[in-house]
Amino acid sequence: MFVASAFAASAQDAAEATHSETGVAPDGAHGPSFPPFDSSTFPSQLLWLAITFGLFYLFLKRVVLPRIGGILEVRRDRIAQDLDQAARMKEDADQAVAAYEQELADARKKANVIGQEARDAAKAEADAERQSVEKELEAKLGEAEKRIATIKDTAMKDVGTIAEDTAAAIVQELVGGRLDKTAAAAAVKALK
Amino acid sequence: MANDPIHQFQISKWIPIEIGGLDFSFTNSSAFMVATVAAAGAFLFLTTSSRGLVPGRLQSISEMAYEFVASMLRDAAGSHGMRFFPFVFSLFMFVLVANLLGLFPYFFTVTSHIIVTFALALLVIGTVIVYGFWKHGFGFLKLFVPEGVPAVLVPLVVLIEVVSFLSRPISLSVRLFANMLAGHITLKVFAGFVTSLSALGAVGVTGAVLPLIMTVAITGLEFLVAFLQAYVFAVLTCMYLNDALHPSH
Numbered sequence: 311m312f313v314a315s316a317f318a319a320s321a322q323d324a325a326e327a328t329h330s331e332t333g334v335a336p337d338g339a340h341g342p343s344f345p346p347f348d349s350s351t352f353p354s355q356l357l358w359l360a361i362t363f364g365l366f367y368l369f370l371k372r373v374v375l376p377r378i379g380g381i382l383e384v385r386r387d388r389i390a391q392d393l394d395q396a397a398r399m400k401e402d403a404d405q406a407v408a409a410y411e412q413e414l415a416d417a418r419k420k421a422n423v424i425g426q427e428a429r430d431a432a433k434a435e436a437d438a439e440r441q442s443v444e445k446e447l448e449a450k451l452g453e454a455e456k457r458i459a460t461i462k463d464t465a466m467k468d469v470g471t472i473a474e475d476t477a478a479a480i481v482q483e484l485v486g487g488r489l490d491k492t493a494a495a496a497a498v499k500a501l502k
Numbered sequence: 503m504a505n506d507p508i509h510q511f512q513i514s515k516w517i518p519i520e521i522g523g524l525d526f527s528f529t530n531s532s533a534f535m536v537a538t539v540a541a542a543g544a545f546l547f548l549t550t551s552s553r554g555l556v557p558g559r560l561q562s563i564s565e566m567a568y569e570f571v572a573s574m575l576r577d578a579a580g581s582h583g584m585r586f587f588p589f590v591f592s593l594f595m596f597v598l599v600a601n602l603l604g605l606f607p608y609f610f611t612v613t614s615h616i617i618v619t620f621a622l623a624l625l626v627i628g629t630v631i632v633y634g635f636w637k638h639g640f641g642f643l644k645l646f647v648p649e650g651v652p653a654v655l656v657p658l659v660v661l662i663e664v665v666s667f668l669s670r671p672i673s674l675s676v677r678l679f680a681n682m683l684a685g686h687i688t689l690k691v692f693a694g695f696v697t698s699l700s701a702l703g704a705v706g707v708t709g710a711v712l713p714l715i716m717t718v719a720i721t722g723l724e725f726l727v728a729f730l731q732a733y734v735f736a737v738l739t740c741m742y743l744n745d746a747l748h749p750s751h
Contacts, residue, residue: 344511345511346511346615346679347616348513351531354513354519354527355615357526358532358535360621362532362538363622365539366542367588367589369547374547378550384553385555
């Protein structure tokens with residue numbers, strides 16, 4: 311109902327402003343001058359569209375788009391540059407780490423060598439000392455053995471005379487006669 | 503008259519100009535074309551004037567619009583299509599800003615007039631035809647003969663292709679025009695209900711709440727439509743330009 315009255319008002323309003331040359335067939339509700347189809351306004355709209363859109367196109371093409379494109383390109387370059395730099399710095403850091411590790415490995419190797427040398431030297435010294443001690447001990451042992459042998463020899467010799475003396479004494483006690491010393495010696499020798 | 507949903511499309515002369523019997527007056531439509539161009543141009547120009555390496559919010563909007571249209575064109579028409587970038591970007595910005603400006607109350611919607619949208623569509627198709635023939639000569643006509651079609655069907659297919667090509671400027675322009683026109687009429691009708699109903703007293707005012715909610719909702723929808731139609735116009739332009747660049751399907 312409200313729309314209908316509105317349309318009626320529009321029809322009246324339109325009737326005043328009607329441009330008779332519109333090609334649109336009159337259709338009761340809207341009147342003949344439905345504005346978008348009013349061809350009398352076409353030349354003006356086309357002209358001003360051409361002027362405004364043409365200027366807009368030129369302005370964008372000459373000024374705005376190169377500027378925005380430039381901004382984006384600068385940013386892209388800058389980001390690429392920063393990434394490059396970051397990559398370079400990472401490479402440096404990697405190299406530093408590698409150098410550090412190399413140095414550490416060298417130092418470790420060197421420490422091992424030094425330790426090994428010290429161990430070897432100590433071992434050699436110990437060996438030498440042991441050998442000298444052993445040699446000394448051997449010499450002492452030999453000497454001792456020699457002494458024991460001589461002592462044994464003299465002891466054995468003494469044993470003979472003691473046996474002779476003892477035999478002579480026993481014989482004397484038992485028999486009462488005197489035993490010839492040589493005979494006793496011979497007898498001891500025979501027993502031996 | 504306040505409730506007339508058609509009144510908003512009325513063109514009124516501001517400065518009458520007549521040349522050779524034709525009426526070239528500076529009208530409210532012309533004024534809003536100027537406003538559209540000035541607003542879009544000034545926004546793009548001023549927001550990028552600092553050339554910030556790290557963009558602010560407004561500069562981001564300009565850059566997003568740039569990259570949005572650039573990727574749209576590159577996807578549809580390949581890197582060769584970038585020669586048309588200023589053209590497509592201008593079309594997109596012009597239609598978008600004209601649509602958005604039209605959403606302000608009492609503002610005129612430039613794109614709600616078929617002659618404007620049709621002129622823009624003809625500009626697109628004209629560019630396609632001129633560039634197509636200039637670049638490919640008569641090879642451009644391969645556009646109408648898809649490969650791998652049986653010889654018997656070729657005349658029929660060619661006829662269909664020609665008709666579809668000719669209907670492009672019409673569909674391109676009518677889509678934008680009709681969306682803007684219908685949206686604004688709907689808005690006006692619902693807004694008209696609000697005033698008409700509230701004139702009826704307390705009951706009417708209560709009843710007017712519903713159309714008021716509708717008006718708010720449709721306003722939101724119209725913002726979407728304003729963007730969407732600009733996008734559709736630009737995407738179709740890209741696809742048609744792709745035909746001019748690569749006529750053999």
